[in-house]
Amino acid sequence: MKKKLAFIWIVILLIMISGCAEQFKKFSQKITEHRKENMLQSYLQAGKEYEDTGKLAEAYKQYKLAITVSPENREAARGIDRLEKELRKWAEKYYREGMKFHNQGKYHLARRKFLTALKFWPDHPRALKMLTPRKHVKYKKHIEHIVKPGESLSKIAMIYYGDYRKFGIIAEYNNIPDATLTHVGQKIIVPAIEGVPFLTEKQAIKTEEIKIPDSAVLDQEIKKAEKEEKEEPVDKEVKEELEKPVDEEVKEEVEEPVDEMKIYRSQGVEFFNKMKYREAIAEFNKVMNVNPDDATAIEYLAGSHFQCAVALFEKKNYLKAIKEFEVSLQYNKSCPTCLEYIKKSENTYMEIHYKRGIAHFAKEQLVEAIMEWKLVQAIDSNYKDVANNFKTAKILLKRLEEIKKSQEAK
Amino acid sequence: MVNQIVNRFKQLAIALFIIVGGFFFFSSCTTSIFDRKPMIFQSEEYVVYKLQEKKTSAMLAEMFLGDKKKSWVIEDANENAMFKKDEVIVIPLKEKNKGGLTDDGFQVVPILSYHSFADNCSSCLCAPAHVFDQQMKYLKDNGYRVITLGELYEFLKYRNSIPKRSVVISIDDGYRSVYNIAWPILKKYGFRASLFIYTDFIGVSKNSLTWDQLREMKKGGFEIGSHTMSHCDLTIQNKGEDTQAYMFRIEKELGKSKQIINKKLKQNTVFLAFPYGRYDHSILDMCKRLGYKIAVSVKRGSNPFFADPLALKRSQILKRDIKSFISRLKTFNKLSLE
Numbered sequence: 001m002k003k004k005l006a007f008i009w010i011v012i013l014l015i016m017i018s019g020c021a022e023q024f025k026k027f028s029q030k031i032t033e034h035r036k037e038n039m040l041q042s043y044l045q046a047g048k049e050y051e052d053t054g055k056l057a058e059a060y061k062q063y064k065l066a067i068t069v070s071p072e073n074r075e076a077a078r079g080i081d082r083l084e085k086e087l088r089k090w091a092e093k094y095y096r097e098g099m100k101f102h103n104q105g106k107y108h109l110a111r112r113k114f115l116t117a118l119k120f121w122p123d124h125p126r127a128l129k130m131l132t133p134r135k136h137v138k139y140k141k142h143i144e145h146i147v148k149p150g151e152s153l154s155k156i157a158m159i160y161y162g163d164y165r166k167f168g169i170i171a172e173y174n175n176i177p178d179a180t181l182t183h184v185g186q187k188i189i190v191p192a193i194e195g196v197p198f199l200t201e202k203q204a205i206k207t208e209e210i211k212i213p214d215s216a217v218l219d220q221e222i223k224k225a226e227k228e229e230k231e232e233p234v235d236k237e238v239k240e241e242l243e244k245p246v247d248e249e250v251k252e253e254v255e256e257p258v259d260e261m262k263i264y265r266s267q268g269v270e271f272f273n274k275m276k277y278r279e280a281i282a283e284f285n286k287v288m289n290v291n292p293d294d295a296t297a298i299e300y301l302a303g304s305h306f307q308c309a310v311a312l313f314e315k316k317n318y319l320k321a322i323k324e325f326e327v328s329l330q331y332n333k334s335c336p337t338c339l340e341y342i343k344k345s346e347n348t349y350m351e352i353h354y355k356r357g358i359a360h361f362a363k364e365q366l367v368e369a370i371m372e373w374k375l376v377q378a379i380d381s382n383y384k385d386v387a388n389n390f391k392t393a394k395i396l397l398k399r400l401e402e403i404k405k406s407q408e409a410k
Numbered sequence: 411m412v413n414q415i416v417n418r419f420k421q422l423a424i425a426l427f428i429i430v431g432g433f434f435f436f437s438s439c440t441t442s443i444f445d446r447k448p449m450i451f452q453s454e455e456y457v458v459y460k461l462q463e464k465k466t467s468a469m470l471a472e473m474f475l476g477d478k479k480k481s482w483v484i485e486d487a488n489e490n491a492m493f494k495k496d497e498v499i500v501i502p503l504k505e506k507n508k509g510g511l512t513d514d515g516f517q518v519v520p521i522l523s524y525h526s527f528a529d530n531c532s533s534c535l536c537a538p539a540h541v542f543d544q545q546m547k548y549l550k551d552n553g554y555r556v557i558t559l560g561e562l563y564e565f566l567k568y569r570n571s572i573p574k575r576s577v578v579i580s581i582d583d584g585y586r587s588v589y590n591i592a593w594p595i596l597k598k599y600g601f602r603a604s605l606f607i608y609t610d611f612i613g614v615s616k617n618s619l620t621w622d623q624l625r626e627m628k629k630g631g632f633e634i635g636s637h638t639m640s641h642c643d644l645t646i647q648n649k650g651e652d653t654q655a656y657m658f659r660i661e662k663e664l665g666k667s668k669q670i671i672n673k674k675l676k677q678n679t680v681f682l683a684f685p686y687g688r689y690d691h692s693i694l695d696m697c698k699r700l701g702y703k704i705a706v707s708v709k710r711g712s713n714p715f716f717a718d719p720l721a722l723k724r725s726q727i728l729k730r731d732i733k734s735f736i737s738r739l740k741t742f743n744k745l746s747l748e
Contacts, residue, residue: 002417006424035449039458039498055513065500068453111716116747119511128568131716173691191691 040070047079056087057120091121098130105153105171105179141198142173142191153179153188160190160198162299163269169193195275197303261287265296277304277311302332313341318349350376350383357389366397457501465493474501482555482573508571509715515744518712519562521578521724522738527591534728539591541730546599548732549577554739556601559633559681559704566704566719575741579603580706580724582637582683584611584619593627602630606637606683606706609670621674628675635681635704636671638663645688660693665700680704687724694720712740 047062063079070076098113110130117127145156153167153176161169171179173191182188192198268283281304287297309324322345325338332338357372373390376383449460457474467481470493475483485491487502510517525535527542537545549556555573562578564570579596581588584607596603605627613620628634638644644663647656664682671679680703684693687708697705697720704719711723725738 002421006421010424010427032449035460036451039449039460064453064455065458068456068458069451071453112745112747115509115511115516115745118509119513119747122506122508122511132568 036069040066040073040076043069044073044075044079047076051079051083056083056090059083060087087120091117091124091127093117094120095124095127095130098127102130105167107171107179108177142189145188145190147182147184147186147188149184151182151184153182156188156190161193161196162303163196163296166193166196195273197306261290261294265294268297268300272300272304275307277307280304281308298331302328302335305331306335306338309338309341313345316348318345321345322349346379350379350386354384354386357386357393361389361393366393366400369393370397452503455502455504457503459499459501461493461495461497461499463495467493470499470501474503486574505569505571508565508568510565510571510574510742511747513748514746515742516714516747517572517574517576518714518740518743519557519565519572519576519578520712520739520741521562521580521706521722523706523708523724523726524579524581524592525583526585527587529591536587537592537727538730539595542592543595543598544732545727545735546595546601548735549601549739550599554741556603558602558631559604559635562713563704563719565715566713566717568715577739577741580606580683582606583608583641584624584637586617586619586623589619589623589627593630597630602632604633604635604681606635606681607671608637608641608685609639609667611641625675628677633681634671634675634677634679635683636664636667636679636702637683638685639667639670641685643686643688644684644693645690657692657696661696661700664693664696664702668700668702682706683724684708689721694718710738712743714743 043062043066047059047066050056050059050062060080060083063076063083066073066076067080094113094117098110098117101107101110101113114127114131117124118131143160145160147156153170154164157167157170158164167179170176170188170190174188176182264283264286268280268287271277271280271283281301284297284301284304287294288301291297305324305328309321309328312318312321312324322342325342325345329335329338353372353375357369357376360366360369360372370390370393373386373393376386377390381387448462451458459470459474467484467488468478470484471481472478484499484501488499491497491499493499524537524542526533527537527539529539531538548554552575554575554577556579557572557576559578559580561570561572562576565572565576579601581592581603582605584605588603588605592603605624607619607624611618612624624634640663642663644660647653648659651659668679671677678701680701682697682702682705684705684707687706689697689705689707694705702720704722706722706724708726709723710725712725713722717723727735727738729735
C-alpha cells in the first residue's frame with residue numbers, strides 16, 4: 001500500500017514540476033523577446049531621428065544595428081535600402097562638384113568635396129582616386145618661370161607644352177592648392193614631360209604672342225570664378241551649391257550632346273602621350289576635317305609630325321624626315337628647330353652622297369659616282385665641289401666611251 | 411521488527427529521492443528565469459552584445475575579432491562604455507571608416523621624431539631620459555595609441571582603419587642610447603618605435619648601435635628603416651660631379667643601404683627617412699623604383715590618409731616642455747564635411 005502511495009506521490013510531483021518548468025521556460029522566453037523588441041525599437045527610433053535630422057550615415061548604421069538584432073525586420077531592411085541609395089546619390093553629387101573645382105584648378109575646394117563624397121560613401125572609388133593621385137612622374141628637366149602680368153597657369157602650360165589643359169601638372173609640381181591664384185613675380189617650376197615637346201625659354205617668349213581662343217575662354221572662366229569667390233565667402237558658395245536639387249544637375253549632364261570632336265581630340269592626345277604619333281595624326285586629321293581652325297589639333301599635329309620627323313631623321317631616312325618637318329612647319333610656322341633639322345637633314349644627306357660619289361670616282365666607277373652626285377645636285381647644285389666633280393666625271397665618262405668605241409671599231 | 415525497520419528505510423529512501431529529484435527539477439526551472447541566456451546578435455557587419463557580467467574590450471576582441479590586440483576597435487566604437495553588466499556593446503566586424511572621416515573633419519597621424527637620449531644632455535637633438543619618460547606617460551595617460559609604420563601604411567593605402575588617436579614614434583640615426591635608454595622606457599608603456607639607421611654608422615663606435623642590438627629590438631617589435639648609408643643631403647650635387655655621377659651616388663645611398671639592412675636583419679626594408687628631411691622629385695621617383703613604401707621628411711605636421719606615403723610629414727621633438735610636446739600631437743584636422 002505504502003509503496004503504491006509513494007509511487008503516486010512521485011508521479012504527481014513529476015507532473016507538477018515539469019508543468020512548472022514549461023511555464024517558466026515560456027515566461028523567460030517572453031522576457032527575452034520583450035528585451036529584443038525593446039532594443040530593436042530603440043535602434044529603429046534612433047535611425048529615424050538621425051534620418052530626419054539629415055545625419056544619413058549615422059541613420060544607416062542604426063538601421064544596420066536594428067537588422068543585426070532582428071534580421072527579418074522589414075522596416076530596418078527598407079531603411080537600409082533607402083539610405084544606401086541616398087548615401088550613394090550624395091557621394092556622387094559631391095564627387096561631381098569636386099571634379100568641377102578640380103577642372104578649374106581649385107584643388108583645395110575640390111579636395112573638400114571628394115572627402116565629403118567619401119564620408120557619405122566610403123567606397124566611392126573615383127573620389128578616392130582623385131584624393132590619392134600619387135603619380136611620381138619622372139621629369140628629366142625643368143625650367144624656372146617667373147609669372148608675368150596677365151599670365152595664368154593655363155597660359156604658362158600653353159607656352160611650354162602647347163596645351164593649356166596641362167596646367168594641373170604645373171600646379172601639382174609646385175604644390176599650388178589653387179591654380180587660379182598665381183601672382184605676378186611668383187617663381188614657378190615647369191617640368192618637361194616625357195613625350196610632350198617642351199619649348200625652351202627662348203622660344204617661349206615668341207610663342208607667348210600666340211592667341212588661342214580656347215585658352216582665352218578658360219582664362220576668362222577662371223577669372224570669373226576668381227571674382228565670384230572674392231565676392232562671396234567659400235562656405236556660402238558651397239552651401240548654395242548644396243541647396244540645388246540633385247536631379248536637375250544629373251539631367252543636365254545626361255542631356256549634354258555627345259561631342260565627337262572632343263572624343264577624337266582626346267583620343268589623339270592619348271595616342272600622342274603614348275608616343276603613337278601616326279595614330280595621333282589620324283585622329284587629329286579627323287578633327288581638322290570638321291574644324292580646320294581647331295587650336296588643339298593644330299598644336300598636336302605640329303608636335304606629332306615633328307616627332308615622326310625626328311624618328312625618321314634618327315633612322316637616317318633624311319628625305320622623308322625633311323618632308324615631315326615641312327608638314328610640321330605648316331602647322332606651326334614658328335618652329336626654328338624644324339628649320340634647323342631640315343638644314344641638318346639636307347646637309348647630312350648631301351654629305352653622304354657626295355662622299356659616296358667620291359669613293360666611286362676613286363674606284364673609277366664613273367656611272368655610280370655620277371648617280372650619287374646627281375642626288376646631291378637635286379638638293380643643292382652648288383654643294384661643295386659637286387658641280388665641278390659632276391662635270392669632270394661626265395667628261396671622263398664621255399672620253400672613256402669614245403675610247404671604247406674606237407677600239408671596237410678597230 | 412527487522413522487516414519494519416527495513417520498510418522504514420525504504421520509505422526514507424523514497425522520500426529522500428523525491429526531495430532531491432524535486433530540488434533538481436526546481437533548480438532547472440529557476441535557472442531558466444534568473445540565469446538568463448546571453449543576448450548576442452550577430453550580422454555580417456555588427457555584433458550587438460548585452461553584457462551579463464563585466465568584460466574587458468580585449469576579451470571581446472578575442473571572442474569576436476580573433477585578436478586581443480584589436481581591442482581598440484571595440485573601444486573606439488563604444489566611447490565612454492564601462493563594459494559593465496547590462497551594457498550593450500556594439501562590435502563592428504568590417505572596416506568601416508578607413509579614412510577616419512567625420513562630419514567635422516578627418517583623422518591625421520603625427521610621426522614624432524627623436525635622435526639620441528641621455529640621463530642628462532643639452533643638445534636639442536638629445537632627449538633626457540626623464541623628459542622622454544614624461545612624454546611617453548602623457549601619451550599613455552591620454553589615450554594615444556602608438557602604431558607602427560606598417561600599420562600607418564595600411565591607413566595611407568585606405569585599406570585599414572587605425573585607432574582614433576594614433577601616433578608613430580620614430581628615432582633617427584642609430585645611437586646606442588636608443589637601446590640603453592629609450593627602449594626600457596618604451597617597454598614600460600608597451601610602446602614600439604620605428605628606427606631609421608644610416609648604415610655607415612652602425613657598429614663603428616661605442617655610441618652607435620650594433621647589428622645584434624638592432625636584431626634584438628626588431629624581435630621586440632621595432633621596425634628598422636633606412637636613413638641612407640652616409641647621412642648626406644640627397645638634394646645636393648657635389649662640386650665637380652656631373653649629373654650622371656650624382657644620380658649614381660644617390661641611387662647607391664638609397665639602394666645599397668636597403669640591401670645592407672635587408673641582409674643583416676633578414677627583412678625587406680621599405681621605410682626610409684631622408685637625411686635632414688630633404689628630397690626632390692627625382693629622389694621620390696628613385697625611392698619608388700627601389701621599392702620604398704614609406705619615406706618621411708622633417709616637415710612639421712600630421713598626415714591624413716591621402717598624404718603621399720613617400721613624402722610624409724614628421725614632427726621633431728626638440729623642446730622639452732610638455733606644452734610644446736602636446737602641440738605636436740595633432741590627430742584630427744577640422745574641416746566641415748557636412
